[in-house]
Amino acid sequence: MIVLRLCLNVKLFWRLVCILRVLVWYGIKDVTGRIAGVAFKVPGTPEKNRDTAATEFPSPRMIRLCMEQLGPSFIKLGQLLSTRDDILPFEYVNEFKRLQDQVKPLPLSAISNVVERELGKPPADLFDRFNSESIAAASVAQVHEARLFSGERVAVKVIRPDILPVIRKDIRLMYYLARMIENRSERGRMLGVVNLVKEFERTIFKELDMFTEAGNIERFRTNFKHTREMHICKVYREYTSRSVLVMEYIDGIKVDQVEAIKAAGIDPGEIALIGLRSFSRQLMEFGFFHADPHPGNTIVMADGRVSIIDFGLMGYVDDEMMKELANICLGFADHDYDLVMDALKEMGLLNEKQICLKEFKADLKDVSEPFYGRPLPSISVKEVYDKVIQIVLKHRITMPRNLLLIFKTFVQNEAIGKKLGSTSSILQVARPYAENLLKQNLKPDQLFKRFNADARKMAGHLQSMPESISGIIANAAANNLSMEIRHTTSFKIQQTMEKLINRLIVGIVIAASTISAALILNSSQKLLDIDFGFAGFPEISLTGLLGVTGYVIATFLGLWLIISILRSGRL
Numbered sequence: 001m002i003v004l005r006l007c008l009n010v011k012l013f014w015r016l017v018c019i020l021r022v023l024v025w026y027g028i029k030d031v032t033g034r035i036a037g038v039a040f041k042v043p044g045t046p047e048k049n050r051d052t053a054a055t056e057f058p059s060p061r062m063i064r065l066c067m068e069q070l071g072p073s074f075i076k077l078g079q080l081l082s083t084r085d086d087i088l089p090f091e092y093v094n095e096f097k098r099l100q101d102q103v104k105p106l107p108l109s110a111i112s113n114v115v116e117r118e119l120g121k122p123p124a125d126l127f128d129r130f131n132s133e134s135i136a137a138a139s140v141a142q143v144h145e146a147r148l149f150s151g152e153r154v155a156v157k158v159i160r161p162d163i164l165p166v167i168r169k170d171i172r173l174m175y176y177l178a179r180m181i182e183n184r185s186e187r188g189r190m191l192g193v194v195n196l197v198k199e200f201e202r203t204i205f206k207e208l209d210m211f212t213e214a215g216n217i218e219r220f221r222t223n224f225k226h227t228r229e230m231h232i233c234k235v236y237r238e239y240t241s242r243s244v245l246v247m248e249y250i251d252g253i254k255v256d257q258v259e260a261i262k263a264a265g266i267d268p269g270e271i272a273l274i275g276l277r278s279f280s281r282q283l284m285e286f287g288f289f290h291a292d293p294h295p296g297n298t299i300v301m302a303d304g305r306v307s308i309i310d311f312g313l314m315g316y317v318d319d320e321m322m323k324e325l326a327n328i329c330l331g332f333a334d335h336d337y338d339l340v341m342d343a344l345k346e347m348g349l350l351n352e353k354q355i356c357l358k359e360f361k362a363d364l365k366d367v368s369e370p371f372y373g374r375p376l377p378s379i380s381v382k383e384v385y386d387k388v389i390q391i392v393l394k395h396r397i398t399m400p401r402n403l404l405l406i407f408k409t410f411v412q413n414e415a416i417g418k419k420l421g422s423t424s425s426i427l428q429v430a431r432p433y434a435e436n437l438l439k440q441n442l443k444p445d446q447l448f449k450r451f452n453a454d455a456r457k458m459a460g461h462l463q464s465m466p467e468s469i470s471g472i473i474a475n476a477a478a479n480n481l482s483m484e485i486r487h488t489t490s491f492k493i494q495q496t497m498e499k500l501i502n503r504l505i506v507g508i509v510i511a512a513s514t515i516s517a518a519l520i521l522n523s524s525q526k527l528l529d530i531d532f533g534f535a536g537f538p539e540i541s542l543t544g545l546l547g548v549t550g551y552v553i554a555t556f557l558g559l560w561l562i563i564s565i566l567r568s569g570r571l
Contacts, residue, residue, distance in 0.1 A: 060095035072139030073170035075099050077200050105137035114161050118241035159243040171201050207312045210245035216311040223286045229274045231305045250307045256295035256419055266304050272422035274306045279413050280430040284326055284437045287317040291405040293412050315405040323441060326434035333427045337361050355395050363391045
């Protein structure tokens with residue numbers, strides 16, 4: 001049935017065949033067999049490339065080579081996977097970081113056709129000068145330098161033609177392959193391969209939309225418009241479409257070129273502080289941060305200002321998460337791990353039923369304490385990051401993507417600061433911003449704002465309540481209302497109820513024995529006129545003997561019941 005559906009779309013089916021061929025070429029026969037459901041062999045495939053170990057998943061290197069061979073969609077997927085240290089083994093993540101997104105540039109004619117199609121005019125009519133050679137060429141987009149007729153120097157980013165249909169087709173196949181892997185592999189289900197494809201789909205389509213990137217730039221520019229130490233490029237909206245983005249050209253020195261920065265008379269340590277302050281503000285003031293601040297995206301301008309480029313990968317933080325991030329920052333700065341734990345609980349990352357909080361806290365201390373008081377150059381940021389990821393994997397914590405982006409951005413900023421020779425820690429730099437954020441949350445206007453938000457939510461619930469009650473009544477009238485009660489401690493409840501019932505029965509027996517003994521002893525009737533005599537003892541009737549025995553038994557049982565209740569502490 002699956003094969004039949006694929007055959008209905010010849011292009012999609014042929015793309016799947018090409019993917020399978022590449023998999024077999026690189027020796028990933030186990031995965032190919034899982035996908036195809038049969039032993040799949042492409043004629044002419046050399047045996048020498050089949051060096052994959054007989055494991056559930058092939059080697060990281062083989063998968064990376066496959067992704068590079070399969071084109072832009074799979075390269076981007078691999079780059080996304082390189083950020084998921086929380087679910088993928090280290091060797092795979094490390095290998096995926098080597099994926100190269102640089103491709104052979106398209107000729108000027110192809111780029112010109114896209115510009116004319118999107119903006120209605122060829123580059124020659126829109127720009128005073130348009131450089132035929134690209135300054136950057138990636139699998140998704142290509143960038144050219146140009147000059148407007150007004151004299152401004154600009155960078156023109158153009159989405160590669162016909163890439164959108166290819167990516168859509170590949171995503172459909174990714175879903176197909178992901179479902180196959182999850183259905184046939186326990187590890188695939190554990191990793192949540194289908195969810196990874198969903199995450200990739202959201203990311204890649206944002207990157208393919210230049211309107212989205214233009215909006216990111218403008219929002220960032222607004223946030224830092226009053227900051228003299230930062231410069232964010234201008235967007236030319238009249239020259240921007242879904243596939244073309246025209247923005248101010250930023251000229252300067254890449255942030256990792258330390259000697260060139262010094263030669264320009266700029267203090268590298270100050271540049272590092274600008275980066276740390278900028279990230280702190282993005283995280284705890286704006287809730288909107290640049291999630292890919294690698295050296296190629298950070299430019300030091302001639303006047304000492306810092307500029308950030310390429311706004312395709314951004315992260316978002318809501319007010320509640322901003323507050324908890326501030327608490328985490330202060331908690332680590334003050335060695336207050338209870339504050340860190342409380343913040344993580346509020347973020348929904350720690351479940352007391354699934355995680356031993358005491359052990360988790362001890363692991364946090366083991367990671368953090370050795371680094372306190374040490375200068376930044378002596379700290380391996382990668383070592384810190386790897387240890388934190390080990391804790392995440394150990395306690396089976398699923399990290400939200402935005403939180404992973406925050407942590408990786410934190411690591412990247414620290415790494416850049418270390419390369420620039422800074423001795424400042426991001427915790428030191430971020431502390432005043434964290435304290436200010438928490439103070440702002442206590443101001444009357446912020447409290448009133450949150451009150452209004454809660455009131456609106458409550459109003460919505462109250463508005464929908466009559467309809468919900470009416471539905472419940474209607475179901476009850478139609479005998480369609482069912483109720484299910486579950487209790488996680490049902491076995492303990494059963495044991496407790498059994499004890500209570502047993503004690504009640506014993507109490508009833510004791511009372512009955514006492515009453516019966518009293519009635520027998522006080523009876524004027526000789527029920528059994530038989531007397532027993534013992535050597536030296538007076539004679540006693542059988543009636544009296546039964547009454548006394550009943551009293552004795554009832555007394556002992558009563559004492560036993562009282563003692564057991566007292567020992568239980570539940571009198």
